[in-house]
Amino acid sequence: MPRIPAAQRRSDFIKAAVEVIATHGIDGATTRRIAEQAKANLAMLHYCYDSKEDLFADVYEYVAGQYREVVLANDPHGDLVETARGLLRAIMVFYLDSPSFAAAALELVTWARRQHGNRGIAVYDQALDTLRGVLRNAASDQQAEPETVDQIAYVIATLADGFALNWYTYGDRAVAEEQMEVTVSVLDSWLAARLGTTPAAT
Template identity: 40%
Template sequence: MARLPAGQRREDFITAAVQIIAERGVHGATTRRIAERAQAPLASLHYCFHTKEELFLAIYEDMAATQLREGFHVREGSGLGRAAAGLLRQVAAWFGKEQTYAQAQLEMFFWVLRQDSDLAKRLYQVHLDMLEGLLRQGLRPDDDVKLVEVLARTIASVADGLVPQWLTFKDPVMRDTTVDVIAESLERLADAHRIPQVTAAG
């Protein structure tokens, strides 16, 4: 068996774990199955991830990094409302494309929530931090910065509801119509909270 760099081996284990969790659920994602899917020795998996919790956190971090790498973006200074609306549409489109990740995330999160509420908070915070960072890129001087956290949580909450709906119906019209209504509402909310700017007297 070819010897792979540690970083590549970790990526292989993460990909294998996501696939098996989506197929069999968390309880079916044994370390042996993950190692077999990754075509790697079981000892290598235990070397890369000492616990299942470490593996799950790595999956969430990898998911956030993948979303950023594959096109989640906000135009700098575009305005908080437009940034939130665009970001929600990007999140919905990504989960529609990456159904395996979407299924695995659902399976994994509720299992973690039952096992370790502190770890569940850490996992959820990974995505909130990513969303907040992107929204801040869109801030204009007259935007209310206090809305950033609220909008990030709202986008995450909407995505949480969209994922099971999408996996159940797989109806892009239903998904896009729902997303458009909420995206427009987020944009109006941010616009309604703009802070009047004082201009210097000429």
């Protein structure tokens, strides 16, 4: 049987940890369960990571990185309104298609805020910074104040988080898909009021 490189094993353990956290929560995310989810033995996990804290540090980076990838990969390179709508929709689609990620991210951020305040804030800050960066690029040719761009990033994050929590709570995909449209229409109305644009037809 070919030997699996340590870097690949660490990636496997990170993804396994996300699944276990989504199912069992932080307290139930034991190293044994994570190893079993990764289809590896416990000794290999301890070879890759000195402690569960070290593993969780990489899980935080993974969560922030996934969010960043979704935002950057779905930048429509349009105007500010088009970009804001596209980003909100892309984030919600990602949550819809990755329920374990959504559940684990919610669990990780709230747990980290309780246990390691700055770490929980840092993960959220990274996500907001990525949103702001893309929105600022879209606003470069428009008369949009930096404060307005920051507000749009906040509104997108708040709407996406609310959608994720509702999806995690009820798990009804058909309803969630309808709620995506409602959520985008809320953003449209806010943008119209703030920027003087016309809400997009749904």
